[in-house]
Amino acid sequence: MSNRDNENFEPKIVAFLCKWCAYSGADLAGVSRLEYPPNVIPILVPCSGKVDMQFILKAFKEGADGVFIGGCHTPNDCHYISGNYKALKRFTLMRKYLEQLGINSKRIRLEWISATEGVKFAKVMKEFVEEIKKLGPLQTR
Amino acid sequence: MKKIKIAVAPGSSCGGCDVALVNLNEKLLDITNYADIVFWPTALDFKIEDLEQVNEIDIGIFVGAIRHKDHVKLAKLLREKSKIIVALGSCACYGGIFSLANLFEKKDLLETVYQKTITTENSNGKMPTESIKMGNIDISLPKLTNWCLPLKNLIDVDIYAPGCPPGERVLEKLYNIIIDFVKNGTVPDKGIALEPLKTLCDICPRKKPEKIVIRKFKRIHEVKLDPELCFLAQGVICLGPISIAGCDANCIKANIPCRGCLGPNQDIHDVAAKFISAIASLVQIDKEKELEEEIVNLIEEIVDPIGTFHRFTFGSGIFNKKQEDVME
Structure with a gap:
């Protein structure tokens, strides 16, 4: 990857987006021609509850600087009833694990984004990319 | 019949694995009928020079993790001379408890x-x-060395015999491999000295409720454990869902939850991340919608995810260290 130095650092962000809400939200952001940084690599998953925490580590290992998980709003939006709660619970524990590993827990982010919230998707992505830019490239031992 | 040569080399180890070998009892005597033990510093007064003088070894057993320069030298020497390398014990297989030191410089x-x-x-x-x-x-x-590593990060390993210390079932399999090698010259397939691979939960004798719900995480001294009921259903962390079954559930039968010494089942790349995925979802699973904030606080109560979930396997997690990193 080219810009790994701190000055012109362009982070790589892997975003796991649920098929029913967040991914549609991202689609809407695209269709509405909203601007957001091109650092995001979206990956379609059936549900945020499908995201195994190993995926996050794998993404970091393969060179991601931040990992985003997007799911449906709580309490009642999840297509599979409670997948988003599974994601929330895993995410909480995962942050703790990452801190122990020496990875700043701000490098992972979980947001609920509905299919109508293209604006929110673009806004969150802008924020997240800014945040990761501040943190700099991920350095793993 | 020609006797084969066996060498047992120690790395960073507590000595428990050597004791487990001695615990083979009569079988150990049986092995000496087929094999000469040419190197075993923990049991007899051998020096590394003794190993250097041996031309060829048939089975080289390495015990413990790699922690300093001499371990590196010993492991490489053993690989050079041995036809089959066995990583005995969780430290040699996965890094073991010693590899938790990798959390620090x-x-x-x-x-x-x-x-x-x-x-x-x-x-x-x-x-x-x-x-x-x-x-x-x-x-x-x-x-x-810069980091504490499992054997596989340094040399090619043929057989993994995990356990802290390796239990009867693993050692029996290892014994059979040795006897088979002596009698028929069978070179064993690479892999773990256990089969078939199931998780501990598959063989666990405890009663499992239809739906396991964790209301609160408890440590074993905080609760009077029901000897019949699944640990997870009692709120006690048990690594059964991801650990290999190869121990006859000895800890479980002694009313102690599994700590995962036999290592993860196949296809698991990082034990802690996988276990987080498994256990976090069980928390208040039937009351998620009412108790959203409480659930988050409840999960925060797990003090030490790495020490609890990665107790024996940290050295072989996703962020394990490369071979180049061993020495400066």
Whole structure:
């Protein structure tokens, strides 16, 4: 990857987006021609509850600087009833694990984004990319 | 029949695996009918020079993790001379408890041990040196490697025999491999000395409720454990869902939850991340919608995810260290 130095650092962000809400939200952001940084690599998953925490580590290992998980709003939006709660619970524990590993827990982010919230998707992505830019490239031992 | 040669080389180990080998009892005597033990420093007075003089070894058993320069040398020498390399014990297979040291830099470890602990009195700030001259004699200590590593990060391993220490089932399989090699010359397939691979939960004798719900995480001293009921259903963390079954559930039968010493089942790349995915979802699973905030606080109560979930396997997690990193 080219810009790994701190000055012109362009982070790589892997975003796991649920098929029913967040991914549609991202689609809407695209269709509405909203601007957001091109650092995001979206990956379609059936549900945020499908995201195994190993995926996050794998993404970091393969060179991601931040990992985003997007799911449906709580309490009642999840297509599979409670997948988003599974994601929330895993995410909480995962942050703790990452801190122990020496990875700043701000490098992972979980947001609920509905299919109508293209604006929110673009806004969150802008924020997240800014945040990761501040943190700099991920350095793993 | 020609006798084969066996060598047992120690790395960073507590000695428990050697005791487990001695615990083979009569079978060990049986092995000596088929094999000469040419190197085993823990049991008899062998030096590394003895290993250097042996031409060829059939089965080289390595016990413990790689922690300093001499372990590196020993492991490489063993690989060079042996037809089959066996990693015996969780430290050799996965890094073991020793590999939890990888959470810290080498410098910090030494500082903590020699200066910072409350019971250490070291007002001059003396640190261990690698060599010292006393009169005409050079005395040296082996240099620590940068990280504590499982054997596979350094050399090619043929057979993994995990366990802390390896239990009867693993050792029996290993024994059969050795006997088979002597009698029929069968070179075993690479892989783990256990089969078939199931998780501990598959063979666990405890009663499992239809739906396991964790209401609160408890540590084993905080609760009177029901000897019949699944640990997870009692809120006690048990690594059964991801650990290999190869121990006849001995800990479980003694009313102690599984700590995962046999390592993860196949296809698991990082034990802690996988276990987080499994256990976090069980928390208040039937009351998620009402208790959203409480659930988050409840999960925060797990003090030490790495020490609990990665107790024996940290050295082989996704962020394990590359071979180039071993020495500076």
